[in-house]
Amino acid sequence: MSVYQLSRVANRTELAQLAAERIAACINNTLQQRERVQISLSGGSTPEAAYKLLGQLTLAWDRIDFFLGDERWVATDDLLSNARMVRSSLLANPNSSKASFYAVPTNASSLEIGVEAYERSLEQICNSSPPVFDLVLLGLGDDGHTASLFPGTAATLVRDRWVTVGEGKGIPRITFTVPVLCAAREVMFLVAGAGKKVALQRLLDPLEDPVRTPAKLVDTASTISVLADTEACAGLA
Template sequence: MTSYRLETAASPEDLARIAAQTIASHLDLALDQRDRAQLALSGGTTPARAYALLGQEHLPWERVDVFLGDERWVDPADASSNARMLRETLMQSGPGARAAFHAVPTVSLPSPDASAEAFAAIVERICSGDPPIFDLMVLGLGDDGHTASLFPGTEAPAVRDRSATVGRGKGLERITLTAPVLSAARQVIFLVSGTAKREALQRLLDPSESPERTPAKLVQPRSTVLVLADSDAAGGVA
């Protein structure tokens, strides 16, 4: 059974600072053990400030491969693009700009299915293992219990025979890593912020919760999952 360790920050600003420091620490450890480190990051509003701070950390970023756990099937210049968010935060300036960013190919290909296939090939080329192993997987948590683009009531959470697939949620088609890849990471961190996420966080931490209702429960690494949450999200969690 998956085990979780919850750490609570007093505010969203504190959460961003703690998240940046924690991610940097894990990357530093991975780079001590291997020539390169593979990092997968979530999109969304919660982690953007953390990524801006992370990009200022003095690490050998030229040895870090950065991926997105999921991406909307939109132009990379679109305001809703996770790739654009990373370029404007982690890779905007400072040391983090030296990282190798392997963006999800989107509208340059004819369909979301073609994009998912191409992204899977990139991940499998750079990450060792079957399924591919990331050193660190940073995930968000939706108020409906989704993570990456594994939305409840859709086909994507059940896909186990490939590294990436098409996720559909909130009116958009998306490209997402699959549950086996999320679970293969050496370390998984969830970043959770805001009162709207409180119930979803309670469900994530509940051993009896169904993965069908809360697909984030499908993330089942061998190591303890670290959950970093602000006090608004963690309030009321037993």
Template sequence: MASYKIEQAIDNDDLAKKASQVIAAHIDLALDQKERSQISLAGGSTPSLTYSFLGQERLPWDRVDVFLGDERWVEPNNECSNALMLQRSLLAQFPGSNARFHPVPTTSYSSPNESAESFSNLISKICVGEPPIFDLIVLGLGEDGHTASLFPSSDSLLIKDKYTTIAHGKGKDRITLTAPVLSAARKVIFLVSGASKQIALKRLLDPSESYLRTPAKLVSPISEIQIFADKSALLLV
């Protein structure tokens, strides 16, 4: 069973500043121990400001491999693309622009299944371990309790023998890391912002809650999960 530590922020700006500093510290620690660090970042609206601050951190970004935990199966320049969001935040400025970004291959393949398989192969080549081990995975939390693109009561929740899988949510086909990969990370951080996340966050912290209703419960690394949440998201906790 996962254990959680909550870091309270005043608002999304405060959350972004605090989270970016902690993320940078974990990357720095990993790079003290090995030549390259592999991290996986969440998409969505909440993390964008965090990544803008993170991109300003003075790290040897040329030694950091950046992945996404999930991606919509859209063109890379589509406004719904998580890769585009990263290009506009973390990768938009020096020194963060020096990071080696490995986007999820999407419409360069004929189907989401082919994209997922290609993404799995890419991760296997760069990350060690079975399942692959990321030094850090940053995740978001949806209003319905989903994380990455693992949605409530979906088939993707049951995938244990693959590193990636396909999913469908909010009208889009998606490629996502699976629960075993998310749980294998050395460190997991959740970013949770806004009053609309109150119920989902309460369920995530409830030991009796089912992963079928709140898929974020599937993320269960050995280390303590750190949750950065603003005051409005914490009102029910």
């Protein structure tokens, strides 16, 4: 059963600052042990602010591989594209642009072809099966989903692949599967806003059913970090 370490901050600004610091520390610590570091990014407005701050830091950018844990099946310049958000925030600076970013191939001729192509690139670059990321950043939906693992969808049940087709809020998606998320050396949830209060309570509840809250499916050998603002933490002991 996962062990969670909750870090509470006052607001979204402090959340972004702490997240950027933690990500940078993971990068630096990993690069003391290995030549490259592999990080899976999450989409959404909450991590975007952290990415902007991270991109301004002095890091060994040319030794970092960034991936996306999930992506909507939209063009890379679409306003809903996670890849577009990453490029305009994290990779917007001359230094941070030296990092390698492997976006989900939403220009493939079909969802399944996109899944297969992304899966192959993960195995090749991470050189492991399942791919093992040094850090996986995750969000938490108000319905308890994480990545594009939504309650009641087939994607939550996939255990024999590293990438699969997801469906959420009426939009097809490509997402990492549970085995990849569980294989990560470090996992960090970023949670902000009053709308996430119930979902956060469920995530931290050891008795919560993962069927209702798929974020509970993420079960790693190491402690899972949860960074949350005051609004999301309202009602917690």
